[in-house]
Amino acid sequence: MTIENYRKVIERIYSEVLPYQGTGKVADYIPALAEVDPGRFGIAVETLEGDTIAQGDAEICFSIQSISKVFTFAMVLRHMGEDIFKSVGREPSGNPFNSLIQLEHEKGIPRNPFINAGALVVTDRLMELYPRPKEAILDFVREVCGNDDIYYDRRVAQSELMHADRNRALAYFMKSFGNIRNDVEALVDVYCHQCSIAMSCVDLARAFRFLANRGVNPADNERLLTESQAKRLGALMATCGFYDESGDFAFRVGLPGKSGVGGGIVAYLPGKLSIAVWSPELDPHGNSLMGIETLERFTTDIASSIF
Ligand code: GLU
Numbered sequence: 001m002t003i004e005n006y007r008k009v010i011e012r013i014y015s016e017v018l019p020y021q022g023t024g025k026v027a028d029y030i031p032a033l034a035e036v037d038p039g040r041f042g043i044a045v046e047t048l049e050g051d052t053i054a055q056g057d058a059e060i061c062f063s064i065q066s067i068s069k070v071f072t073f074a075m076v077l078r079h080m081g082e083d084i085f086k087s088v089g090r091e092p093s094g095n096p097f098n099s100l101i102q103l104e105h106e107k108g109i110p111r112n113p114f115i116n117a118g119a120l121v122v123t124d125r126l127m128e129l130y131p132r133p134k135e136a137i138l139d140f141v142r143e144v145c146g147n148d149d150i151y152y153d154r155r156v157a158q159s160e161l162m163h164a165d166r167n168r169a170l171a172y173f174m175k176s177f178g179n180i181r182n183d184v185e186a187l188v189d190v191y192c193h194q195c196s197i198a199m200s201c202v203d204l205a206r207a208f209r210f211l212a213n214r215g216v217n218p219a220d221n222e223r224l225l226t227e228s229q230a231k232r233l234g235a236l237m238a239t240c241g242f243y244d245e246s247g248d249f250a251f252r253v254g255l256p257g258k259s260g261v262g263g264g265i266v267a268y269l270p271g272k273l274s275i276a277v278w279s280p281e282l283d284p285h286g287n288s289l290m291g292i293e294t295l296e297r298f299t300t301d302i303a304s305s306i307f
Contacts, residue, residue, distance in 0.1 A: 003049075003051040006302070009302060014041070014055045014294075018041065022281070030159050032156045033261065042060060043056060043277050043294060044205040046202075046275075052202060058200060060278075062198065062200070063153060064262060065264070069119040071141050074233060076125050076126050077233060088113050089110065090232075091239075092239050093111040093112060095115070097261075100170060108179040112236060124180050124182050124187050134190055145206040147206070150199055151197070164192055168188055172184055199264075205276040209268075211233065211274070212268035214270065235256070245285035255305055255306060264276065267295055
C-alpha cells in the first residue's frame with residue numbers, strides 16, 4: 001500500500017471511530033490521570049521508510065503508563081538476554097494488571113514482564129544494570145524515538161507514588177521470595193517515573209519502529225536487540241500486551257502491541273510500520289476502547305496482520 005492509501009484509511013477510520021466517544025471510562029485510580037480530557041483522540045502511523053501520518057491529537061503528549069514496560073524490558077533483555085526469564089515468566093496471566101493472586105502460587109515469579117509484578121522485577125534488574133536508572137530509561141526512550149524533549153511528568157509521578165501501595169505490596173511480596181533485590185521504595189520510585197513518561201502518538205509510533213524493523217532502529221541503523229530478542233519481545237506483546245484482554249486483542253487486531261491506562265496503544269506490523277492510538281476512555285479491562293476499535297478497523301482495512 002502507498003502512504004497515500006494508508007492516509008486515506010486512517011482518515012476514514014478516525015471519523016468512523018469518533019462517535020464511540022463517551023462509551024468508555026477514563027482511569028481514575030491515580031488522580032492525575034483522572035484529569036485528562038476524555039475527548040482526546042489521536043492516531044499516528046510511521047512507516048519503516050520514514051513516512052509519518054498524524055491524525056487528530058497525534059502530537060499531544062500523554063502519560064504512556066504501562067507502554068513503558070516495553071522500553072524497560074527491551075533495555076534489560078538487551079543486557080541480560082535469556083537470563084531474565086529465570087526471574088519472570090512468559091505466559092499470559094489472564095488476570096488484571098495489578099493482581100496479587102498468582103504470585104503466591106508461583107512463588108514470587110510473575111507470569112510475564114507486562115503485568116505490574118513482572119515489570120517491577122524488570123525495573124529491579126534495570127537498577128542493577130544502570131547506576132542512574134531514571135536517566136538511563138529517559139535516554140533510551142529519547143534515542144528510540146529521536147526526540148530529546150521526552151520528559152517525566154513529575155505531577156503524574158508524584159500522584160502515582162502517593163497511590164502506589166498495591167505496587168509496593170507486589171514488590172515486598174516478591175522480595176520475600178528473593179525476586180526483588182533493591183530497596184522497595186527506590187524501586188517503586190523508578191517504576192512510577194517510567195509510567196509517568198509523557199509522549200505523543202507520533203513519538204510512540206517512532207519509538208516502536210525498531211521493533212517493526214526486527215531490532216534495528218531505522219533512523220540510524222543501530223541494532224538495539226538481536227533478531228531473536230526482537231522476536232521474543234514481539235511474541236510477549238502479542239500474547240500478554242493487553243492485560244486480561246490479550247487474547248481478544250490478538251483475535252480482533254492481530255498485531256503485537258502494548259497498551260497503558262493513560263489510553264495509549266502502540267502496535268506494529270513487522271517489516272512495515274508502527275501505529276499508535278490515544279483515546280483516554282478505557283474499556284473494562286483497562287485498554288483504550290477507541291484504540292482497539294481503531295486498530296481492529298486498521299488491520300481489517302489494510303488486510304494485513306501477523307496471522
Ligand atoms: N502506573 C500504573 C500502575 O502501576 C500502570 C498501569 C498500566 O498502565 O497498566 O498502576
